Amino acid sequence: MQEILQYFFSGVTNGAIYAVIAVGFSMLYNSTELINFAHGEFVMLGALCMISLSAGFEMHLVPAFLITMAAVGAAGMLFERLAIRPVRHPQHVVLIIITVGASIFLRGIGMLIWGKDSYTMPPFSAHSPVDVAGAKLLAQSVWILVIVMTLTAGLHLFYRRSLTGKAMTACAVNKKAAWIVGIPTKWMVLLAFGLATAMGAVAGASIAPITMSSYGMGTILGLKGFCAAMLGGLGSLWGAILGGFLLGILEAMGVGFVSSGLKDATAFVLLLAVLYVRPQGIVGSRKVQRF
Amino acid sequence: MTDNRILLEIKNVDKAFGGIRALRDISFCLQDRSITGLIGPNGAGKTTLFNLITGIFPADNGEIRFNGRSVNGFRVHELVGLGIARTFQNVELFESMTALENIMVGMHTRTGCGMIGSILRLPNIINEERRARTKAIDLLKFVGLEKYAHQKSGDLPFGWQRLLELARALAAEPELLLLDEPAAGLNMSETRELGGLIRQIRDQGVSILLVEHDMNLTMSISDKIVVLDQGSKIAEGPPRAVQSDEAVMAAYLGKAKKQEQHASHTKS
Amino acid sequence: MCAPRELSVLEKFNGSDSMDSRYRKIVYIVFAVAVVCIGLAVKNAYYLQMLIFIGLNTLLALSLNMLMGYAGQISLGHAAFYGIGAYMTAVLTASYHVPPLLALPAAIGAAMVVAWIVGVPTLRLTGYYLGMGTLGFGMIVHIVLREWSSVTGGASGFVGIPPLAAGPLVIDSEQHYFFLVWAMVLLCIIMCTRIIDSRVGRALRAIHDGEMAAAAVGVNTKKLKLQVFILSAGMAALAGFLYAHLIYFVSPGTFGFLASIRIVTMVVIGGMASIWGSLFGASLLTLLPEWLHAFSEFEMVVYGLILMTVMIFLPRGLTRGVLDLFERWRKTNDR
Ligand SMILES: Nc1ncnc2c1ncn2[C@@H]1O[C@H](COP(=O)(O)OP(=O)(O)OP(=O)(O)O)[C@@H](O)[C@H]1O
Ligand SMILES: [Mg+2]
Numbered sequence: 001m002q003e004i005l006q007y008f009f010s011g012v013t014n015g016a017i018y019a020v021i022a023v024g025f026s027m028l029y030n031s032t033e034l035i036n037f038a039h040g041e042f043v044m045l046g047a048l049c050m051i052s053l054s055a056g057f058e059m060h061l062v063p064a065f066l067i068t069m070a071a072v073g074a075a076g077m078l079f080e081r082l083a084i085r086p087v088r089h090p091q092h093v094v095l096i097i098i099t100v101g102a103s104i105f106l107r108g109i110g111m112l113i114w115g116k117d118s119y120t121m122p123p124f125s126a127h128s129p130v131d132v133a134g135a136k137l138l139a140q141s142v143w144i145l146v147i148v149m150t151l152t153a154g155l156h157l158f159y160r161r162s163l164t165g166k167a168m169t170a171c172a173v174n175k176k177a178a179w180i181v182g183i184p185t186k187w188m189v190l191l192a193f194g195l196a197t198a199m200g201a202v203a204g205a206s207i208a209p210i211t212m213s214s215y216g217m218g219t220i221l222g223l224k225g226f227c228a229a230m231l232g233g234l235g236s237l238w239g240a241i242l243g244g245f246l247l248g249i250l251e252a253m254g255v256g257f258v259s260s261g262l263k264d265a266t267a268f269v270l271l272l273a274v275l276y277v278r279p280q281g282i283v284g285s286r287k288v289q290r291f
Numbered sequence: 292m293t294d295n296r297i298l299l300e301i302k303n304v305d306k307a308f309g310g311i312r313a314l315r316d317i318s319f320c321l322q323d324r325s326i327t328g329l330i331g332p333n334g335a336g337k338t339t340l341f342n343l344i345t346g347i348f349p350a351d352n353g354e355i356r357f358n359g360r361s362v363n364g365f366r367v368h369e370l371v372g373l374g375i376a377r378t379f380q381n382v383e384l385f386e387s388m389t390a391l392e393n394i395m396v397g398m399h400t401r402t403g404c405g406m407i408g409s410i411l412r413l414p415n416i417i418n419e420e421r422r423a424r425t426k427a428i429d430l431l432k433f434v435g436l437e438k439y440a441h442q443k444s445g446d447l448p449f450g451w452q453r454l455l456e457l458a459r460a461l462a463a464e465p466e467l468l469l470l471d472e473p474a475a476g477l478n479m480s481e482t483r484e485l486g487g488l489i490r491q492i493r494d495q496g497v498s499i500l501l502v503e504h505d506m507n508l509t510m511s512i513s514d515k516i517v518v519l520d521q522g523s524k525i526a527e528g529p530p531r532a533v534q535s536d537e538a539v540m541a542a543y544l545g546k547a548k549k550q551e552q553h554a555s556h557t558k559s
Numbered sequence: 560m561c562a563p564r565e566l567s568v569l570e571k572f573n574g575s576d577s578m579d580s581r582y583r584k585i586v587y588i589v590f591a592v593a594v595v596c597i598g599l600a601v602k603n604a605y606y607l608q609m610l611i612f613i614g615l616n617t618l619l620a621l622s623l624n625m626l627m628g629y630a631g632q633i634s635l636g637h638a639a640f641y642g643i644g645a646y647m648t649a650v651l652t653a654s655y656h657v658p659p660l661l662a663l664p665a666a667i668g669a670a671m672v673v674a675w676i677v678g679v680p681t682l683r684l685t686g687y688y689l690g691m692g693t694l695g696f697g698m699i700v701h702i703v704l705r706e707w708s709s710v711t712g713g714a715s716g717f718v719g720i721p722p723l724a725a726g727p728l729v730i731d732s733e734q735h736y737f738f739l740v741w742a743m744v745l746l747c748i749i750m751c752t753r754i755i756d757s758r759v760g761r762a763l764r765a766i767h768d769g770e771m772a773a774a775a776v777g778v779n780t781k782k783l784k785l786q787v788f789i790l791s792a793g794m795a796a797l798a799g800f801l802y803a804h805l806i807y808f809v810s811p812g813t814f815g816f817l818a819s820i821r822i823v824t825m826v827v828i829g830g831m832a833s834i835w836g837s838l839f840g841a842s843l844l845t846l847l848p849e850w851l852h853a854f855s856e857f858e859m860v861v862y863g864l865i866l867m868t869v870m871i872f873l874p875r876g877l878t879r880g881v882l883d884l885f886e887r888w889r890k891t892n893d894r
Contacts, residue, residue: 275688396765
């Protein structure tokens, strides 16, 4: 029982991270119909940036966090402007290769700046782990959960309440119609990139204290975030969050009860299962093809 | 001109998409070697009926019989093999392939070379390929496009794409040919030529179910007309009878008539 | 109003619809002669090794091109079949002392059976979902190769694969291997060209242009997609087999996600739906990293930049893209 709870805690922590990454994927997919294979690299940039700012430059946590988000978001927007917008015929494969190219490029940049070493940083607060029925919940896990909850609530309000958010939703539903009623769709796409990559940075910055971060950490995180987004149904905010937590928890149980080597396989087995049974994801709705 | 054998029988067919009842309780028969016109206002369910007959999706209720046997549950390509071919309202050519290749794909069910056969390329395969090519060229000639055999089909003008699609459907050697608005986008003389082609196809023993908004064309070449409105069949019979049918007039002119009445009321 | 357009150079070269077999035979003969000349002329072991790798990558690109370029079914997990081929022969020949000649059909067969089992549910998916499905499959295979250490040697790899041998004939010199690999390449090129140029190939291209429409003209799309998936898995496994006996060592890292992406990149850069484009793309992507060594720590940055730039400006691949540019240049000059 205590063991299960322990696994559950670590699952929820990882799940929250997957959820944030998945939300980034979903947001981008919504506004651009694009899967950004470089998304994981933005997570990496977020983590390393945060570590450098707070541990290297000894900056206070809050400004470090905000600067990280802003910097990575700006990088994301730059990426859209330079590498995505100029594409004239956005076919799936072409976009996949461009974003994969970007991921290699960003990994290269990461290696140039931070070298091949791994880094970590102290937790956001020095509290000792909370004891819940014999299982330990790390303070950083609580931080992560709080950050993720706040962020999700913020995003939800942004989409529901703000004019910009509504305009983005309109873009996602029908780009051309949105353009016709006067929504600056290009700006919306740029903004979506900025927001999505900033979300990636949040994920990276939040896990920096509990993992070893290096230039190569992004690929697998990105893929898992992608799995999570797919599990919930691409393009759905709540689906992505659901998918993230589901993946995190199942993965933790898998590590606990099967084998830690197979941890990474959980995500993909789950993904295949969902794809085969419900290709539209858990929350998504099926697209109809018609003549 | 028409004998009495029934080629296609639609029996109490229903189809709904969510809340929209696209077809309700449709029944009619199609005689062998005849041209049947299927008309109705936009959204009446004509294309949906085509999609049911060709197995794109199943009917919710009812039965479709072709050549005396129920074809419910057959897959799309199997129905082509049985002898049902179609064209599409929004032309669905293979755009990156040439006109000739499009027609040769249309012969898929009438040729047999498989993966291994194509690798070995034995004499019988070469022969089959040669025969298919000759026949494809004949079909191109039939619709008058032989000069453009090696043109990418996506580069052809729209009207010709329709003709090419017709030729591709014929390549499957169908017994029943479903044409979904073949004259849309054609000019007057092209439409007249199309009418001639359709008659010729019928005379070669192919039965035709024709959806067409051009009433001149439909009324002049059809042996029988079936009228749908909002998913229901509202009339069936020879062109002349249908033209003077009250319900049909109401369906087509209903709104206009009501408005006229309304206008005359306010005047008086 | 719409005069028959002249065939572009590339279309003539690919001869996609003129079954000009005589012309084609000449191309094959030229190709074979070129291979023999190169094989005899090049003595440097490093260069030979490079050329062998180009051959292997050509096989991989060709196999994926059948699936992705022609039939339009994207796969982000193709390296899995490469890996299955390599590991199958590794385990059979090294652990069970099966002669390589028997391990070859086993390796290809295993990949094909896996493709069959995986293909049935996966090929129902389309677009990104298909990409994701194949990616997931590729990752699972990769993880199995890494974790099943009692059989595969685990993350550190599998050593001790014997050289290729059939009876007294042992192929262990670089030069012989070069000839073997390129003979296979030629064989596969001929095979693929024949398929593309047949009823089956036309149906595949039809599926690419419109799957529903293809079904509506009588193509059994499900069956055909599965067939081409299995074929392409078999070809990738052949490459894997050759790879294993070339360097006597396999490790899971060679068959991961990035390897799959590399194959996709070869196909797209070389030109989708172009047999000779696969050869070109494979050559380029085999040689590029070698050239980039000169950039030392900037290697990854430059590699990523090149990928992005090519795809942004020449999305139809280098060969087609350059021809397009040339055509445009000629037209502006004519005026
Ligand atoms: N695949 C589908 N999913 C949902 N609704 C559909 C689908 N196909 C058709 N419908 C709906 O069914 C109704 C009938 O459509 P259908 O295309 O059959 O009409 P039609 O008679 O062919 O009209 P038109 O003359 O405009 O072509 C319409 O309300 C349409 O929106
Ligand atoms: Mg219609």
